Amino acid sequence: MQASPGSKKIVGVFYKANEYAAMNPNFLGCAEGSLGIREWLESQGHQYIVTDGKDGPNCELDKHIPDLHVLISTPFHPAYVTAERIKKAKNLQLLLTAGIGSDHIDLKAAAEAGLTVAEVTGSNVVSVAEDELMRILILVRNFLPGYHQVIKGEWNVAAIAYRAYDLEGKTVGTVGAGRIGKLLLQRLKPFNCNLLYHDRLKMEPGLEKEIGAKFEEDLDAMLPKCDIVVINMPLTEKTRGMFDKYRIAKMKKGVLIVNNARGAIMDTQAVADACSSGHIGGILIIYLPVLPEE
Ligand SMILES: NC(=O)C1=CN([C@@H]2O[C@H](COP(=O)(O)OP(=O)(O)OC[C@H]3O[C@@H](n4cnc5c(N)ncnc54)[C@H](O)[C@@H]3O)[C@@H](O)[C@H]2O)C=CC1
Numbered sequence: 001m002q003a004s005p006g007s008k009k010i011v012g013v014f015y016k017a018n019e020y021a022a023m024n025p026n027f028l029g030c031a032e033g034s035l036g037i038r039e040w041l042e043s044q045g046h047q048y049i050v051t052d053g054k055d056g057p058n059c060e061l062d063k064h065i066p067d068l069h070v071l072i073s074t075p076f077h078p079a080y081v082t083a084e085r086i087k088k089a090k091n092l093q094l095l096l097t098a099g100i101g102s103d104h105i106d107l108k109a110a111a112e113a114g115l116t117v118a119e120v121t122g123s124n125v126v127s128v129a130e131d132e133l134m135r136i137l138i139l140v141r142n143f144l145p146g147y148h149q150v151i152k153g154e155w156n157v158a159a160i161a162y163r164a165y166d167l168e169g170k171t172v173g174t175v176g177a178g179r180i181g182k183l184l185l186q187r188l189k190p191f192n193c194n195l196l197y198h199d200r201l202k203m204e205p206g207l208e209k210e211i212g213a214k215f216e217e218d219l220d221a222m223l224p225k226c227d228i229v230v231i232n233m234p235l236t237e238k239t240r241g242m243f244d245k246y247r248i249a250k251m252k253k254g255v256l257i258v259n260n261a262r263g264a265i266m267d268t269q270a271v272a273d274a275c276s277s278g279h280i281g282g283i284l285i286i287y288l289p290v291l292p293e294e
Pocket residue numbers: 100101122124125128175176177178179180181198199200201232233234235238239260261262286287288289
């Protein structure tokens with residue numbers, strides 16, 4: 001089908017949910033749900049093509065690159081928008097991320113081509129903040145080894161207890177205190193932790209007082225104080241590889257890390273080495289798709 005004059009060709013790239021799609025009619029972030037915008041887009045005369053095929057030679061996405069106007073993708077099944085794809089996309093106007101974080105797009109190439117890159121700011125920030133809190137508790141209380149014991153029919157309390165702690169009294173630092181970082185700090189306040197944050201921007205004094213977190217201008221000065229570090233900043237050219245072996249070495253021995261940002265903010269080998277040596281006591285990474293509507 002060809003788009004009629006004036007209408008736009010919009011391509012959405014989402015993961016296939018298969019049998020899970022039918023289990024919840026509000027599960028819209030998958031190929032089957034197509035963000036729930038098909039009816040509306042088509043009623044406006046636009047053409048809407050949805051696929052999960054985004055990689056490899058002759059993938060479905062590449063067939064539409066030459067004439068699409070809008071490309072929608074998510075960080076969970078990202079359509080990598082390389083300079084090469086941008087060059088071929090002669091009609092492209094808008095690259096839309098149905099979520100937060102657009103590091104799957106070559107932003108420099110997009111800017112040079114005059115494209116708009118937009119994302120749905122705030123779309124799943126509560127989900128992420130709640131998830132971070134859960135992961136912090138999982139790490140501090142040494143939950144996972146106990147879970148695996150139960151699955152295997154084992155029972156060794158000491159193997160769990162020797163490193164299971166309370167969150168109360170621990171120092172938690174968030175690297176990045178934007179929308180998600182602030183929501184996390186608010187949720188941590190009742191746990192009576194020492195809360196620190198590092199960001200390019202200091203919060204308004206009123207908000208800082210309400211949240212009860214102390215600003216740390218110098219990241220390298222904050223890290224050695226933290227029992228738990230949560231990473232809440234975007235992956236950019238400035239933050240790529242930010243947590244290398246030197247920075248990890250500055251953290252407390254046994255530090256617990258929750259990385260909500262992209263994996264590439266950390267040097268993988270340095271993380272693996274620090275986990276093996278015990279310098280990092282535990283690390284969990286969040287990859288949280290936009291959740292269904294209630
Ligand atoms: N794991 C997951 O499923 C999800 C991950 N995310 C990630 O979380 C990130 C943060 O999301 P939001 O809080 O909504 O974004 P935001 O834009 O509200 O906050 C980001 C904060 O990072 C700070 N920042 C950026 N670069 C910095 C630097 N070089 N040094 C110090 N501070 C810096 C900014 O000043 C800002 O306060 C997203 O960019 C995305 O990568 C977001 C949603 C879901």
